Amino acid sequence: MNIVLLSGGSGKRLWPLSNDVRSKQFIKLFRLSDGSYESMVQRVYRQIRETDPDASVTIATAKSQVSAIRNQLGEHVSVCIEPVRRDTFPAIALASAFLHDRLHVGGEEPVVVCPVDPYVDDAYFEKLKELSDYAAKGGACLTLMGIEPTYPSEKYGYIIPETKDEVSMVREFREKPDLETAENYIKRGGLWNAGVFAFKLSYLLEKAHSLIDFRDYEDLFAKYAALTKISFDYAVAEKEKSIRVLRYAGEWKDVGTWNTMSEVMTERAKGNAIFDDACENVNVVNELDMPILVCGAKNMVIAASGDGILVADKHQSAYMKPYVEKISEPVHFAEKSWGSYTVIDAGCGYLNVKVDLRPGNRMTYHSHEYRREVWTVLSGTGTAVVDGVKTQIGPGDVVKMPAGAKHTVIAESEMIILECQIGENISVKDKTKYPYEGVVDPGIAKADRE
Amino acid sequence: MNIVLLSGGSGKRLWPLSNDVRSKQFIKLFRLSDGSYESMVQRVYRQIRETDPDASVTIATAKSQVSAIRNQLGEHVSVCIEPVRRDTFPAIALASAFLHDRLHVGGEEPVVVCPVDPYVDDAYFEKLKELSDYAAKGGACLTLMGIEPTYPSEKYGYIIPETKDEVSMVREFREKPDLETAENYIKRGGLWNAGVFAFKLSYLLEKAHSLIDFRDYEDLFAKYAALTKISFDYAVAEKEKSIRVLRYAGEWKDVGTWNTMSEVMTERAKGNAIFDDACENVNVVNELDMPILVCGAKNMVIAASGDGILVADKHQSAYMKPYVEKISEPVHFAEKSWGSYTVIDAGCGYLNVKVDLRPGNRMTYHSHEYRREVWTVLSGTGTAVVDGVKTQIGPGDVVKMPAGAKHTVIAESEMIILECQIGENISVKDKTKYPYEGVVDPGIAKADRE
Numbered sequence: 001m002n003i004v005l006l007s008g009g010s011g012k013r014l015w016p017l018s019n020d021v022r023s024k025q026f027i028k029l030f031r032l033s034d035g036s037y038e039s040m041v042q043r044v045y046r047q048i049r050e051t052d053p054d055a056s057v058t059i060a061t062a063k064s065q066v067s068a069i070r071n072q073l074g075e076h077v078s079v080c081i082e083p084v085r086r087d088t089f090p091a092i093a094l095a096s097a098f099l100h101d102r103l104h105v106g107g108e109e110p111v112v113v114c115p116v117d118p119y120v121d122d123a124y125f126e127k128l129k130e131l132s133d134y135a136a137k138g139g140a141c142l143t144l145m146g147i148e149p150t151y152p153s154e155k156y157g158y159i160i161p162e163t164k165d166e167v168s169m170v171r172e173f174r175e176k177p178d179l180e181t182a183e184n185y186i187k188r189g190g191l192w193n194a195g196v197f198a199f200k201l202s203y204l205l206e207k208a209h210s211l212i213d214f215r216d217y218e219d220l221f222a223k224y225a226a227l228t229k230i231s232f233d234y235a236v237a238e239k240e241k242s243i244r245v246l247r248y249a250g251e252w253k254d255v256g257t258w259n260t261m262s263e264v265m266t267e268r269a270k271g272n273a274i275f276d277d278a279c280e281n282v283n284v285v286n287e288l289d290m291p292i293l294v295c296g297a298k299n300m301v302i303a304a305s306g307d308g309i310l311v312a313d314k315h316q317s318a319y320m321k322p323y324v325e326k327i328s329e330p331v332h333f334a335e336k337s338w339g340s341y342t343v344i345d346a347g348c349g350y351l352n353v354k355v356d357l358r359p360g361n362r363m364t365y366h367s368h369e370y371r372r373e374v375w376t377v378l379s380g381t382g383t384a385v386v387d388g389v390k391t392q393i394g395p396g397d398v399v400k401m402p403a404g405a406k407h408t409v410i411a412e413s414e415m416i417i418l419e420c421q422i423g424e425n426i427s428v429k430d431k432t433k434y435p436y437e438g439v440v441d442p443g444i445a446k447a448d449r450e
Numbered sequence: 451m452n453i454v455l456l457s458g459g460s461g462k463r464l465w466p467l468s469n470d471v472r473s474k475q476f477i478k479l480f481r482l483s484d485g486s487y488e489s490m491v492q493r494v495y496r497q498i499r500e501t502d503p504d505a506s507v508t509i510a511t512a513k514s515q516v517s518a519i520r521n522q523l524g525e526h527v528s529v530c531i532e533p534v535r536r537d538t539f540p541a542i543a544l545a546s547a548f549l550h551d552r553l554h555v556g557g558e559e560p561v562v563v564c565p566v567d568p569y570v571d572d573a574y575f576e577k578l579k580e581l582s583d584y585a586a587k588g589g590a591c592l593t594l595m596g597i598e599p600t601y602p603s604e605k606y607g608y609i610i611p612e613t614k615d616e617v618s619m620v621r622e623f624r625e626k627p628d629l630e631t632a633e634n635y636i637k638r639g640g641l642w643n644a645g646v647f648a649f650k651l652s653y654l655l656e657k658a659h660s661l662i663d664f665r666d667y668e669d670l671f672a673k674y675a676a677l678t679k680i681s682f683d684y685a686v687a688e689k690e691k692s693i694r695v696l697r698y699a700g701e702w703k704d705v706g707t708w709n710t711m712s713e714v715m716t717e718r719a720k721g722n723a724i725f726d727d728a729c730e731n732v733n734v735v736n737e738l739d740m741p742i743l744v745c746g747a748k749n750m751v752i753a754a755s756g757d758g759i760l761v762a763d764k765h766q767s768a769y770m771k772p773y774v775e776k777i778s779e780p781v782h783f784a785e786k787s788w789g790s791y792t793v794i795d796a797g798c799g800y801l802n803v804k805v806d807l808r809p810g811n812r813m814t815y816h817s818h819e820y821r822r823e824v825w826t827v828l829s830g831t832g833t834a835v836v837d838g839v840k841t842q843i844g845p846g847d848v849v850k851m852p853a854g855a856k857h858t859v860i861a862e863s864e865m866i867i868l869e870c871q872i873g874e875n876i877s878v879k880d881k882t883k884y885p886y887e888g889v890v891d892p893g894i895a896k897a898d899r900e
Contacts, residue, residue: 015743276773278766289796291758291777293465296766297750304759308741309752311761316728316746323726327741344795345804345868346739349845350828352802352868354795372846376824376870378800395799396822396872398848418795418802420826420868422846 001052001132002105004080004095005116006088006195007041007061007069013257015324016308017285021334024256025117026068029285031266040117040255042072051125056103059116060095067337078103083224088195089235090227093208094220096201101217107202110135113232114145114196119264123250128196131246134167135198140244142237143198144170146191148249152182155254157193157233161245164189170243173233191247194254197237207236258283258301258310258317271304281314287333306332306342330428338363338411341419351421357382362410365436368403371423375399380415384408385436406434451502451582452555454530454545455566456538456645457491457511457519463707465774466758467735471784474706475567476518479735481716490567490705492522501575506553509566510545517787528553533674538645539685540677543658544670546651551667557652560585563682564595564646569714573700578646581696584617585648590694592687593648594620596641598699602632605704607643607683611695614639620693623683641697644704647687657686708733708751708760708767721754731764737783756782756792780878788813788861791869801871807832807861815858815886821873823857825849830865834858835886856884 009023018024028037038046041059048055059069060080069079080098082091092113099105110132118124127145134143146159157175161168173193174185182190212227214220237243255261262283268275271286278296286292287305294302301317303310307329312320332343338361345352357363357380365385375384381394386407393399393409401407403423409415459473468474478487488496491509498505509519510530519529530548532541542563549555560582568574577595584593596609607625611618623643624635632640662677664670687693705711712733718725721736728746736742737755744752751767753760757779762770782793788811795802807813807830815835825834831844836857843849843859851857853873859865 016740274773274776276766276770278763286759288759290466290756290782291779292761293758293770293773293777294761295770295773296763297761298763300747300761302759302761306740308743309736309738309754309759311742311744311747311750311752313728313746313748316726320726320743320745323724323743323745326724327743329741332740344802347828347866350866350868352794352804352828354802374826374846374848376826376848376872378797378802378870378872396824396850398824398826398850400846400848416797416800418868418870420828422826422828 001055001129002099002109002111002201003048003055003057003128003132004092004099004111004113005041005044005057005059006091006113007059007065007116009062009065009085012321012324013318014261014303015320015327016305016310017287017303019307019331019333021064021331022068023065026065026072026335029261029265029270031270037270039072040119041069044116044118044120045073045077047120047122047125048128051122052129056105058095058099058103060091060098068335070337071335083221085229086224086227087229088232089230090212090224092204092232093212094217094224096204096208097214097217097220100201100205105201107200107205108136109201110198111201111204112196112198115194117255118194119251119253119255119260121251124248124252127246127248127250128198131196131198134244134246135200138200140169141199141203141240141242142244144237144243144245145194145196145248146245147194147252148247149182149186149190149192152179152186153192154179154182158182158185158190159193159245160185160188160190167244167246170245173238191245193233194252197232211235258303258312258320259314260318262301262314273302306344336363337361349422349424349426351426353419353421354378355415355417355419357409357411357415357417359411359414362436363408365406365408365434367406367432367434368401368421368423368430369432370403370430371421371426372403373401373407373422374420375401375409376418376420378416378418380411380413382409382411382413382415385410408436451505451579452549452559452561452651453498453505453507453578453582454542454549454561454563455491455494455507455509456541456563457509457515457566459512459515459535462771462774463768464711464753465770465777466755466760467737467753469757469781469783471514471781472518473515476515476522476785479711479715479720481720487720489522490569491519494566494568494570495523495527497570497572497575498578501572502579506555508545508549508553510541510548518785520787521785533671535679536674536677537679538682539680540662540674542654542682543662544667544674546654546658547664547667547670550651550655555651557650557655558586559651560648561651561654562646562648565644567705568644569701569703569705569710571701574698574702577696577698577700578648581646581648584694584696585650588650590619591649591653591690591692592694594687594693594695595644595646595698596695597644597702598697599632599636599640599642602629602636603642604629604632608632608635608640609643609695610635610638610640617694617696620695623688641695643683644702647682661685708753708762708770709764710768712751712764723752733764756794786813787811799872799874799876801876803869803871804828805865805867805869807859807865807867809861809864812858812860812886815856815884817854817856817882817884818851818871818873818880819853819882820880821871821876822853823851823872824870825851825859826868826870828866828868830861830863832859832861832863832865835860858886 014024025040058078080095269284272291273284276295280298285303339356384399464474475490508528530545719734722741723734726745730748735753789806792804834849
């Protein structure tokens, strides 16, 4: 099975754990039997591997998510990078060209597209295989999965099938309805549109070429920023006459809000939390290293990260997006290809950041125009490079970088470094990158240690 | 009026803003018209000064509170320091000896004792003057203030007067009752015992000498640690036959829990907080530099500091003490005579502390046996002293202190320093202090700055 996972990026609905650089699908909230945690993307990827060990999985995503994907899924998954965000039709067109030109998938081969973040059981992935088989067989240009509604939801688009059979042709698509209309759709056998569909690769490539003027993957990639934002449903599905739908009645949850997320959490707290006996139906996710004490709260979710603290009635948490949008705090945590950084303190004229560097990794070789920086090594050993001069560093060592100095650090063992940024107008934008290759190496000097 | 303010130290009921080194009376929660905030002790001290500009105010307190008192009230208030905590009778005996031997208050002069943290209006302080006048007049050995109950509380001890007159002799004292008994006390004219009383200094000194073998203030101070813990009520008031009580019916609140504290807060949030439209009766006190978003919460108090986060139903917050006692986190914030320190991050083998030093101040000259430290100056200028060597430092400068090195810093302008502590078993107990006088001064060297 060829499967394309669409990895979107909304940072608002699971704030403060998700943010502009850390999408909800990378938050590790699902506890495994060994006590460790996996993220949505790890859960879905594991389930696909368990259902179909031979599946060829491609993740279509923004450049900003690549580090997180590599950190969480390793090097074996293929990643189709969208240079900028242009909605689902351009993303699927790019992924199709990627499959064809880079992975050499044949035009007659079926491809299944699905979101990266449904909370489902293995039956869902069995159904994906069925979709793939139907697409291979032909008989319709598109084969969709329709979720059997469990209530007249106003949150989803509906697929109205011709018949109530297990497999049916699609009569029409309907936008998110009001309650009464939703009830009516369900009476007519309507199904939720979960954004899951399969097609032969040639079908999608033809659609792409008919709507976008491009030669091949490289060319489409180069032109990507100029493409119009348009959804796959609007560009393709709603205009296509030959669409089949397969009903799916197994577990399916869209864990896009804290309310739905807390339903699938297997424990009431992750992180340091204390509850009094009067608490009822409360979930806590605490990424801070300080305790959260909860007394007499009912039907609430509490989430804390370096970005902020959410205290919400579970039902009300589904409506928090406009309030989160008012928050203009800089991002406090980011996953990087080499590890992570966490802002631990900010003040007028300075910013203190904790840098965690994985063994064998290094950050980009870079400089800042408007700030000086001081590194104090808190643990681990490695090599600092400042303006081409290498120095071995370990706990207690200090590296000073004046404004303009090119610098990086290469970790030998896992390193934790406290970075003090000092200057006016400290900004993530004040950064110039340089190639690391060609850095003069006058040998490793020993740092001035006590 | 001679007034002794008893400054106790419970760190649990207003957690996480109060802790073992920061008592509730020093938390700045009361907003003034100019937008600044004052603490309970500042409020009470200001009210006393407004009611009686000539009042001689002495604060009886533990050594650990002296820095906070000096920071908040300045140098003019007199402070009677209890070397260790020994309950109210020893504290009042020590304060009486202090008044007599240090402040030269005469034996015939009246003294009023009251807690440092009642939330009251000015009428309360007028009543204190009345108490003082009655004590001066004689006619009873002790003159108490009895608070007119507003409901049959189970939280307070009761004073049962002989009559329901404005001024009456006391028939008896009663411990905290159950509801039914409280109703009965109120029918009999019972009053709440708020721990406020007046006496002639000679009376208390005689009581002290009859119960404790000591010569004078110095001697009592020296013997203080050996004294038995006993309350004033138990040691003196309940045994005394000649006690008068004055009724007080003005505003009086014991803001000892978040529930009562939130009743007197004049705004729903202090610090960075956002509320959705569905919130009702919610108070937030946020000392962190990250936002708190509250959605759909009702009747709750949310408080956050470097020590932790509290999310509590207001009513339930009164019962949180046993849960707070389970939290064994080290203290993250402490007020010092020279400024403050805040733990901003902790990990295995290191602790990162932000030090805020007021102009003209310096920390103790000290060393650590088991950890090295690195200072990075984030703002301000001053002089670092390491093993007797002075160095001028400013933003971006670094000072390294190996284990064992004696060190301090003297602030010229307000300084903010990031202190990285590195070592195994980092503890506040690993500290040796040295006299600063006699430190060799080979002149001020200029730090190696970029």
